[in-house]
Amino acid sequence: MENETLSFESIINNNLSGRDLEEFNRIHFGRKDNLEVKLKESSIAAAKENDFEISAYAFPAKKEQTRPPRIVKVGVIQHSIVVPTDRPVNEQKKAILEKVKKIIDVAGQEGVNIICFQELWNMPFGFCTREKQPWCEFAESAENGLTTRFLSELAEKYAMVFVSSILERDENHSDILWNTSVVISDTGKVIGKHRKNHIPRVGDFNESNYYMEGNTGHPVFATRYGKIAVNICFDRHHVLNWMMFGLNGAEIVFNPSATIAAEAGSEYMWNIEARNAAITNCYFTAAINRVGYEEFPNEFTSADGKPAHKDLGLFYGSSYFTGPDGVRCPGLSRTRDGLLIAVMDLNLNRQIRDRRCYYMTQRLDMYVESLKKVLEIDYKPQVVHENDK
């Protein structure tokens, strides 16, 4: 880990200052000043003691005459696994829950209203191995499994909403597995769940050996703090998936992910995809990635002619928020656990919609017709050649 770049932001901050840094911030992040929010001394101390990074940024909106501000504090947590992946399943899971609880407690002290974790946050991402054991044993009921019960208590304690991405065991449907995000309300009850719609078949992401494409559509969960949705990891490459959450009224869309520096293109696309989704759909997005190295007991190959190996390389963290205007905050590091907080005024969504008119100018009717044609078996792509009449 020592030789890894800490973060994109650290490269900039170590090399730019004064007007150059301001200009960089304006052009890259969308504003000269990142509007850092002051944290409690006790939170900073707890983060230091428990070895995680913490930062917070504001995303304000203009004052309106007819609506009060709708300020929501949203947190994302990125973290590494804790004990080696050959330890008993329950020991591995318990160690993660215990570590992350310390971060949740700090978020609670800071008055965070909604928290989202990384993809399958309570387990190692062992699907690269294609081995069924022990990874399938990490699966739980979305409604009343160990992780949901653990979060329900904390949800009630802190009046916090949780978005918890887990490997789901669907006991009512022949025990099959799903990649599911459970949304737990501030009352501690499960509001609902959403299942990953697009399952990767790329590089070491052999998830299709374990679960199928989701069957929950594009639900938006009406929480006490706002309407939220979950676009799970590989779903971020599918623009229509992001679009459907917007059409269903989402105000914040979370993208819990598990992606690695070694997957070609992943890291430079990371900073674009959730940000672009925020822009085109005029809602807030939060992109959350795993962090660290996860070594598995047995070697696997990546079917690329290279030698067998036992890990996926670095999960590069770099979690970040973007507002509906496309302005984003600095991300968390590539290498450390962290809690990133956004203090957002949800009124900004409508203000940007009124200004940019992306929904009003959207031509869904045209696309419906075009897509119907594309799906016909004898479809011919609409390509015009020089000599066509």
Ligand SMILES: NC(=O)NCCC(=O)O
């Ligand atoms: N977990 C997951 O869907 N990863 C896919 C890799 C990527 O698209 O970056």
